[in-house]
Amino acid sequence: MSKACSELRTIWWDRGSVIIIDQRLLPHKLKYLRLKSYVEVAKAIKNMVIRGAPAIGVAAAMGLALAVVNLKTNNREILMNRLEKAADTIRSTRPTAVNLFWAIDRVMEVARETSSVEELKKKVLEEALKMAEEDIEVNKMIGEHGSKLIEDGDRILTHCNAGALATVGYGTALGIIRTAYRQGKKITVYASETRPRLQGAKLTVWELLREHIPVKLITDNMAAFLMQRGEISKVIVGADRIIAKTGHVINKIGTLSHAIAAKYYGVPFIVAAPVSSIDFKNVLEEVVIEERDVREVLYIDNVRIAPKGVEAINPAFDITPPELVSYIVTERGIFKPSELRELCK
Numbered sequence: 001m002s003k004a005c006s007e008l009r010t011i012w013w014d015r016g017s018v019i020i021i022d023q024r025l026l027p028h029k030l031k032y033l034r035l036k037s038y039v040e041v042a043k044a045i046k047n048m049v050i051r052g053a054p055a056i057g058v059a060a061a062m063g064l065a066l067a068v069v070n071l072k073t074n075n076r077e078i079l080m081n082r083l084e085k086a087a088d089t090i091r092s093t094r095p096t097a098v099n100l101f102w103a104i105d106r107v108m109e110v111a112r113e114t115s116s117v118e119e120l121k122k123k124v125l126e127e128a129l130k131m132a133e134e135d136i137e138v139n140k141m142i143g144e145h146g147s148k149l150i151e152d153g154d155r156i157l158t159h160c161n162a163g164a165l166a167t168v169g170y171g172t173a174l175g176i177i178r179t180a181y182r183q184g185k186k187i188t189v190y191a192s193e194t195r196p197r198l199q200g201a202k203l204t205v206w207e208l209l210r211e212h213i214p215v216k217l218i219t220d221n222m223a224a225f226l227m228q229r230g231e232i233s234k235v236i237v238g239a240d241r242i243i244a245k246t247g248h249v250i251n252k253i254g255t256l257s258h259a260i261a262a263k264y265y266g267v268p269f270i271v272a273a274p275v276s277s278i279d280f281k282n283v284l285e286e287v288v289i290e291e292r293d294v295r296e297v298l299y300i301d302n303v304r305i306a307p308k309g310v311e312a313i314n315p316a317f318d319i320t321p322p323e324l325v326s327y328i329v330t331e332r333g334i335f336k337p338s339e340l341r342e343l344c345k
Protein backbone atom coordinates (compact mmCIF):
# COMPACT_ATOMS: atom_id res chain seq x y z
CA MET A 1 0.00 0.00 0.00
CA SER A 2 3.03 2.23 -0.27
CA LYS A 3 1.70 3.87 -3.46
CA ALA A 4 -0.51 6.15 -1.41
CA CYS A 5 2.42 7.60 0.53
CA SER A 6 3.79 9.60 -2.37
CA GLU A 7 1.17 10.39 -5.02
CA LEU A 8 -2.31 9.99 -3.63
CA ARG A 9 -4.05 7.02 -5.23
CA THR A 10 -7.69 6.34 -4.45
CA ILE A 11 -8.18 2.84 -5.84
CA TRP A 12 -6.14 -0.06 -7.13
CA TRP A 13 -6.25 -3.77 -7.80
CA ASP A 14 -4.29 -6.04 -5.47
CA ARG A 15 -4.13 -9.82 -5.88
CA GLY A 16 -7.77 -10.49 -6.64
CA SER A 17 -9.25 -7.69 -4.57
CA VAL A 18 -9.75 -3.95 -4.77
CA ILE A 19 -8.13 -1.51 -2.36
CA ILE A 20 -9.76 1.85 -1.78
CA ILE A 21 -9.32 4.75 0.61
CA ASP A 22 -12.20 4.99 3.06
CA GLN A 23 -13.09 8.61 2.31
CA ARG A 24 -15.65 8.80 5.11
CA LEU A 25 -12.83 8.87 7.64
CA LEU A 26 -10.82 11.72 6.11
CA PRO A 27 -9.29 14.06 7.12
CA HIS A 28 -8.85 12.40 10.49
CA LYS A 29 -7.72 8.98 9.34
CA LEU A 30 -6.20 7.65 6.12
CA LYS A 31 -7.45 4.09 6.08
CA TYR A 32 -7.59 1.59 3.24
CA LEU A 33 -10.27 -1.02 2.73
CA ARG A 34 -9.92 -4.29 0.87
CA LEU A 35 -13.03 -5.13 -1.15
CA LYS A 36 -13.41 -8.75 -2.19
CA SER A 37 -16.71 -8.85 -4.04
CA TYR A 38 -18.77 -6.73 -6.41
CA VAL A 39 -21.42 -6.43 -3.70
CA GLU A 40 -18.85 -4.79 -1.41
CA VAL A 41 -17.87 -2.45 -4.23
CA ALA A 42 -21.51 -1.52 -4.87
CA LYS A 43 -22.00 -0.80 -1.16
CA ALA A 44 -18.84 1.32 -1.07
CA ILE A 45 -20.10 3.43 -3.98
CA LYS A 46 -23.58 3.79 -2.52
CA ASN A 47 -22.32 4.76 0.92
CA MET A 48 -19.75 7.14 -0.53
CA VAL A 49 -16.77 5.28 0.90
CA ILE A 50 -15.46 6.02 -2.57
CA ARG A 51 -16.95 8.99 -4.40
CA GLY A 52 -16.31 11.41 -7.25
CA ALA A 53 -17.44 10.66 -10.79
CA PRO A 54 -14.23 9.21 -12.31
CA ALA A 55 -13.40 7.24 -9.14
CA ILE A 56 -16.79 5.55 -9.02
CA GLY A 57 -16.46 4.74 -12.74
CA VAL A 58 -13.21 2.88 -12.15
CA ALA A 59 -14.61 1.28 -8.98
CA ALA A 60 -17.53 0.00 -11.04
CA ALA A 61 -15.16 -1.51 -13.62
CA MET A 62 -13.08 -3.18 -10.91
CA GLY A 63 -16.27 -4.39 -9.24
CA LEU A 64 -17.20 -6.14 -12.49
CA ALA A 65 -13.74 -7.70 -12.59
CA LEU A 66 -14.25 -8.97 -9.03
CA ALA A 67 -17.56 -10.49 -10.09
CA VAL A 68 -15.85 -12.80 -12.55
CA VAL A 69 -12.19 -13.36 -11.74
CA ASN A 70 -12.77 -15.32 -8.56
CA LEU A 71 -15.75 -17.31 -9.84
CA LYS A 72 -14.98 -20.97 -10.43
CA THR A 73 -16.81 -22.21 -13.49
CA ASN A 74 -16.05 -23.61 -16.94
CA ASN A 75 -19.22 -22.17 -18.37
CA ARG A 76 -18.91 -18.78 -20.09
CA GLU A 77 -22.66 -18.21 -19.93
CA ILE A 78 -22.63 -18.48 -16.14
CA LEU A 79 -19.92 -15.84 -16.08
CA MET A 80 -21.87 -13.55 -18.42
CA ASN A 81 -25.01 -13.89 -16.28
CA ARG A 82 -23.00 -13.09 -13.18
CA LEU A 83 -21.55 -10.06 -14.93
CA GLU A 84 -25.00 -8.79 -16.00
CA LYS A 85 -26.22 -9.18 -12.42
CA ALA A 86 -23.21 -7.33 -11.04
CA ALA A 87 -23.68 -4.59 -13.64
CA ASP A 88 -27.32 -4.14 -12.59
CA THR A 89 -26.37 -3.97 -8.92
CA ILE A 90 -23.60 -1.43 -9.49
CA ARG A 91 -25.76 0.66 -11.86
CA SER A 92 -28.34 1.06 -9.12
CA THR A 93 -25.92 2.60 -6.61
CA ARG A 94 -25.83 6.25 -7.69
CA PRO A 95 -27.78 7.73 -10.61
CA THR A 96 -26.13 11.01 -11.58
CA ALA A 97 -22.45 10.62 -12.48
CA VAL A 98 -22.34 9.33 -16.05
CA ASN A 99 -18.89 7.78 -15.59
CA LEU A 100 -20.47 4.92 -13.66
CA PHE A 101 -22.63 3.92 -16.63
CA TRP A 102 -19.89 4.66 -19.16
CA ALA A 103 -17.49 2.35 -17.29
CA ILE A 104 -20.01 -0.48 -16.97
CA ASP A 105 -20.93 -0.26 -20.67
CA ARG A 106 -17.28 -0.30 -21.66
CA VAL A 107 -16.47 -3.41 -19.62
CA MET A 108 -19.65 -5.20 -20.74
CA GLU A 109 -18.81 -4.57 -24.38
CA VAL A 110 -15.36 -6.11 -23.92
CA ALA A 111 -16.89 -9.10 -22.09
CA ARG A 112 -19.45 -9.72 -24.85
CA GLU A 113 -16.70 -9.96 -27.46
CA THR A 114 -14.92 -12.82 -25.67
CA SER A 115 -15.42 -16.47 -26.51
CA SER A 116 -14.05 -18.44 -23.55
CA VAL A 117 -14.06 -18.35 -19.75
CA GLU A 118 -10.33 -17.59 -19.57
CA GLU A 119 -10.56 -14.87 -22.19
CA LEU A 120 -13.53 -13.24 -20.49
CA LYS A 121 -11.84 -13.12 -17.08
CA LYS A 122 -8.60 -11.84 -18.57
CA LYS A 123 -10.16 -9.18 -20.79
CA VAL A 124 -12.53 -7.82 -18.15
CA LEU A 125 -9.73 -7.42 -15.64
CA GLU A 126 -7.39 -5.92 -18.24
CA GLU A 127 -10.03 -3.37 -19.22
CA ALA A 128 -10.64 -2.32 -15.62
CA LEU A 129 -6.91 -1.91 -14.99
CA LYS A 130 -6.51 0.00 -18.24
CA MET A 131 -9.30 2.38 -17.25
CA ALA A 132 -7.57 3.08 -13.95
CA GLU A 133 -4.26 3.95 -15.60
CA GLU A 134 -6.00 5.95 -18.32
CA ASP A 135 -7.76 8.03 -15.67
CA ILE A 136 -4.49 9.30 -14.23
CA GLU A 137 -3.10 10.07 -17.71
CA VAL A 138 -6.29 11.87 -18.71
CA ASN A 139 -6.22 13.98 -15.55
CA LYS A 140 -2.64 15.00 -16.22
CA MET A 141 -3.66 16.07 -19.72
CA ILE A 142 -6.57 18.07 -18.28
CA GLY A 143 -4.03 19.64 -15.95
CA GLU A 144 -1.73 20.58 -18.85
CA HIS A 145 -4.51 22.12 -20.94
CA GLY A 146 -6.24 23.81 -18.04
CA SER A 147 -3.08 25.31 -16.56
CA LYS A 148 -2.89 27.55 -19.64
CA LEU A 149 -5.93 29.35 -18.26
CA ILE A 150 -4.23 29.97 -14.88
CA GLU A 151 -2.22 33.10 -14.30
CA ASP A 152 0.36 33.87 -11.69
CA GLY A 153 -1.44 35.30 -8.68
CA ASP A 154 -4.81 33.66 -9.38
CA ARG A 155 -7.14 33.14 -6.44
CA ILE A 156 -9.18 30.11 -7.39
CA LEU A 157 -12.47 29.00 -5.89
CA THR A 158 -13.22 25.29 -6.10
CA HIS A 159 -16.25 23.39 -4.85
CA CYS A 160 -16.67 19.86 -3.52
CA ASN A 161 -13.69 17.61 -4.24
CA ALA A 162 -12.60 17.13 -7.82
CA GLY A 163 -9.15 16.01 -6.79
CA ALA A 164 -7.10 12.84 -6.61
CA LEU A 165 -9.69 11.46 -4.20
CA ALA A 166 -12.48 11.89 -6.76
CA THR A 167 -10.46 10.11 -9.44
CA VAL A 168 -7.86 7.35 -9.45
CA GLY A 169 -5.22 10.02 -8.92
CA TYR A 170 -4.21 13.62 -9.68
CA GLY A 171 -7.73 15.00 -10.09
CA THR A 172 -9.55 17.14 -12.63
CA ALA A 173 -10.20 20.62 -11.14
CA LEU A 174 -7.43 20.01 -8.61
CA GLY A 175 -5.36 18.50 -11.45
CA ILE A 176 -5.34 21.91 -13.11
CA ILE A 177 -4.46 23.54 -9.79
CA ARG A 178 -1.68 20.97 -9.16
CA THR A 179 -0.19 21.50 -12.60
CA ALA A 180 -0.29 25.29 -12.34
CA TYR A 181 1.29 25.12 -8.88
CA ARG A 182 4.02 22.75 -10.09
CA GLN A 183 4.71 25.16 -12.94
CA GLY A 184 5.61 27.69 -10.28
CA LYS A 185 2.52 29.86 -10.55
CA LYS A 186 1.63 31.53 -7.28
CA ILE A 187 -1.96 30.59 -6.62
CA THR A 188 -4.29 30.49 -3.66
CA VAL A 189 -7.21 28.09 -3.55
CA TYR A 190 -10.48 28.89 -1.82
CA ALA A 191 -12.25 25.65 -1.01
CA SER A 192 -15.95 25.94 -0.27
CA GLU A 193 -16.92 23.48 2.42
CA THR A 194 -19.72 21.82 0.40
CA ARG A 195 -22.59 21.12 2.71
CA PRO A 196 -24.11 18.73 3.41
CA ARG A 197 -21.27 16.20 3.19
CA LEU A 198 -18.41 18.65 3.42
CA GLN A 199 -16.18 17.25 0.67
CA GLY A 200 -14.51 20.65 0.37
CA ALA A 201 -13.68 20.96 4.05
CA LYS A 202 -12.80 17.33 4.61
CA LEU A 203 -11.20 16.20 1.34
CA THR A 204 -10.09 19.12 -0.84
CA VAL A 205 -8.39 20.96 1.97
CA TRP A 206 -6.69 17.77 3.15
CA GLU A 207 -5.44 16.97 -0.33
CA LEU A 208 -4.05 20.45 -0.95
CA LEU A 209 -2.42 20.75 2.47
CA ARG A 210 -0.54 17.49 1.84
CA GLU A 211 1.15 19.22 -1.08
CA HIS A 212 1.52 22.60 0.58
CA ILE A 213 -0.69 24.27 -2.02
CA PRO A 214 -2.02 27.43 -0.35
CA VAL A 215 -5.68 26.93 0.51
CA LYS A 216 -8.29 28.78 2.54
CA LEU A 217 -11.49 27.11 3.67
CA ILE A 218 -14.72 29.09 3.32
CA THR A 219 -18.34 28.22 3.94
CA ASP A 220 -20.46 27.92 0.79
CA ASN A 221 -22.32 31.15 1.45
CA MET A 222 -19.13 33.25 1.53
CA ALA A 223 -18.27 32.74 -2.12
CA ALA A 224 -20.42 35.47 -3.69
CA PHE A 225 -19.21 38.05 -1.19
CA LEU A 226 -15.58 37.18 -1.88
CA MET A 227 -16.26 37.63 -5.60
CA GLN A 228 -17.90 40.99 -4.93
CA ARG A 229 -14.78 42.05 -3.04
CA GLY A 230 -12.62 40.96 -5.98
CA GLU A 231 -10.94 38.21 -3.98
CA ILE A 232 -11.67 35.38 -6.42
CA SER A 233 -10.20 35.54 -9.93
CA LYS A 234 -11.35 32.12 -11.24
CA VAL A 235 -13.71 29.32 -10.34
CA ILE A 236 -12.74 25.74 -11.26
CA VAL A 237 -15.03 22.80 -10.56
CA GLY A 238 -15.42 19.23 -11.74
CA ALA A 239 -18.51 17.61 -13.26
CA ASP A 240 -20.54 14.49 -12.72
CA ARG A 241 -22.14 14.72 -16.11
CA ILE A 242 -22.06 17.23 -18.94
CA ILE A 243 -24.80 17.10 -21.53
CA ALA A 244 -23.04 17.20 -24.92
CA LYS A 245 -26.10 18.40 -26.83
CA THR A 246 -26.66 21.51 -24.71
CA GLY A 247 -23.56 22.02 -22.55
CA HIS A 248 -25.38 21.81 -19.20
CA VAL A 249 -23.03 20.88 -16.36
CA ILE A 250 -24.31 18.67 -13.58
CA ASN A 251 -22.13 18.84 -10.50
CA LYS A 252 -22.26 18.89 -6.70
CA ILE A 253 -25.06 20.92 -5.18
CA GLY A 254 -23.86 24.49 -4.72
CA THR A 255 -22.01 24.66 -8.04
CA LEU A 256 -24.89 26.59 -9.62
CA SER A 257 -24.79 29.31 -6.95
CA HIS A 258 -21.05 29.78 -7.53
CA ALA A 259 -21.63 29.94 -11.31
CA ILE A 260 -24.38 32.56 -10.98
CA ALA A 261 -22.20 34.70 -8.70
CA ALA A 262 -19.21 34.27 -11.02
CA LYS A 263 -21.22 35.43 -14.03
CA TYR A 264 -22.54 38.44 -12.09
CA TYR A 265 -19.08 39.50 -10.99
CA GLY A 266 -17.31 38.65 -14.27
CA VAL A 267 -15.22 35.80 -12.85
CA PRO A 268 -14.34 33.04 -15.38
CA PHE A 269 -16.13 29.79 -14.52
CA ILE A 270 -14.12 26.74 -15.62
CA VAL A 271 -15.28 23.13 -15.60
CA ALA A 272 -12.65 20.38 -15.67
CA ALA A 273 -13.79 16.91 -16.69
CA PRO A 274 -12.70 13.91 -18.73
CA VAL A 275 -14.56 13.05 -21.94
CA SER A 276 -15.97 10.07 -19.98
CA SER A 277 -18.03 12.60 -17.97
CA ILE A 278 -19.69 13.89 -21.12
CA ASP A 279 -23.05 12.34 -21.88
CA PHE A 280 -23.40 12.04 -25.64
CA LYS A 281 -26.64 10.01 -25.41
CA ASN A 282 -29.09 11.63 -23.03
CA VAL A 283 -30.74 15.00 -22.87
CA LEU A 284 -31.05 16.95 -19.65
CA GLU A 285 -34.61 15.80 -18.95
CA GLU A 286 -33.40 12.19 -18.81
CA VAL A 287 -30.87 12.78 -16.05
CA VAL A 288 -31.74 11.69 -12.53
CA ILE A 289 -30.51 14.05 -9.83
CA GLU A 290 -29.69 11.92 -6.82
CA GLU A 291 -31.77 12.64 -3.71
CA ARG A 292 -29.92 11.53 -0.62
CA ASP A 293 -30.98 10.81 2.94
CA VAL A 294 -32.15 14.02 4.65
CA ARG A 295 -30.16 13.06 7.72
CA GLU A 296 -27.15 14.46 5.84
CA VAL A 297 -28.82 17.88 6.17
CA LEU A 298 -30.20 17.45 9.68
CA TYR A 299 -26.93 16.21 11.18
CA ILE A 300 -23.26 17.10 10.89
CA ASP A 301 -20.96 14.21 11.77
CA ASN A 302 -23.76 12.48 13.67
CA VAL A 303 -24.60 15.57 15.72
CA ARG A 304 -28.14 16.76 15.14
CA ILE A 305 -28.19 20.47 14.27
CA ALA A 306 -31.90 21.02 13.56
CA PRO A 307 -34.88 20.63 15.88
CA LYS A 308 -36.83 17.40 15.83
CA GLY A 309 -39.87 17.48 13.54
CA VAL A 310 -38.44 19.73 10.83
CA GLU A 311 -38.56 18.50 7.23
CA ALA A 312 -35.49 18.68 5.03
CA ILE A 313 -34.61 18.01 1.40
CA ASN A 314 -31.31 16.82 0.02
CA PRO A 315 -30.66 16.95 -3.74
CA ALA A 316 -27.00 15.99 -4.19
CA PHE A 317 -26.33 17.75 -7.50
CA ASP A 318 -27.44 20.82 -9.42
CA ILE A 319 -27.46 21.88 -13.06
CA THR A 320 -25.43 24.82 -14.32
CA PRO A 321 -26.68 26.11 -17.68
CA PRO A 322 -24.13 26.62 -20.47
CA GLU A 323 -24.40 30.40 -20.51
CA LEU A 324 -22.74 30.47 -17.09
CA VAL A 325 -19.80 28.31 -18.16
CA SER A 326 -16.72 29.98 -19.65
CA TYR A 327 -14.67 26.87 -20.52
CA ILE A 328 -14.82 23.11 -20.29
CA VAL A 329 -11.36 21.59 -20.02
CA THR A 330 -11.01 17.96 -21.12
CA GLU A 331 -8.04 15.77 -22.02
CA ARG A 332 -8.71 16.76 -25.62
CA GLY A 333 -8.38 20.47 -25.02
CA ILE A 334 -10.40 23.50 -23.96
CA PHE A 335 -13.94 23.88 -25.26
CA LYS A 336 -16.90 26.20 -25.03
CA PRO A 337 -20.07 24.40 -23.87
CA SER A 338 -21.50 24.74 -27.41
CA GLU A 339 -18.49 22.92 -28.91
CA LEU A 340 -18.83 19.64 -27.00
CA ARG A 341 -20.60 17.78 -29.78
CA GLU A 342 -17.33 17.90 -31.72
CA LEU A 343 -15.90 15.48 -29.15
CA CYS A 344 -18.32 12.68 -30.02
CA LYS A 345 -16.15 9.80 -31.17
Ligand code: MRU
Binds near residue numbers: 160
Ligand atom coordinates in the same frame (compact mmCIF):
# COMPACT_ATOMS: atom_id res chain seq x y z
O1 MRU B 1 -21.26 13.19 -4.27
P1 MRU B 1 -19.84 13.16 -4.71
O2 MRU B 1 -18.85 13.48 -3.64
O3 MRU B 1 -19.52 11.88 -5.45
O4 MRU B 1 -19.77 14.33 -5.77
C1 MRU B 1 -18.55 14.61 -6.41
C2 MRU B 1 -18.63 15.80 -7.27
O5 MRU B 1 -19.65 16.42 -7.41
C3 MRU B 1 -17.39 16.15 -8.03
O6 MRU B 1 -17.31 17.52 -8.22
C4 MRU B 1 -17.48 15.46 -9.40
O7 MRU B 1 -17.70 14.11 -9.25
C5 MRU B 1 -16.25 15.67 -10.19
S1 MRU B 1 -14.92 14.73 -9.55
C6 MRU B 1 -13.59 14.83 -10.56
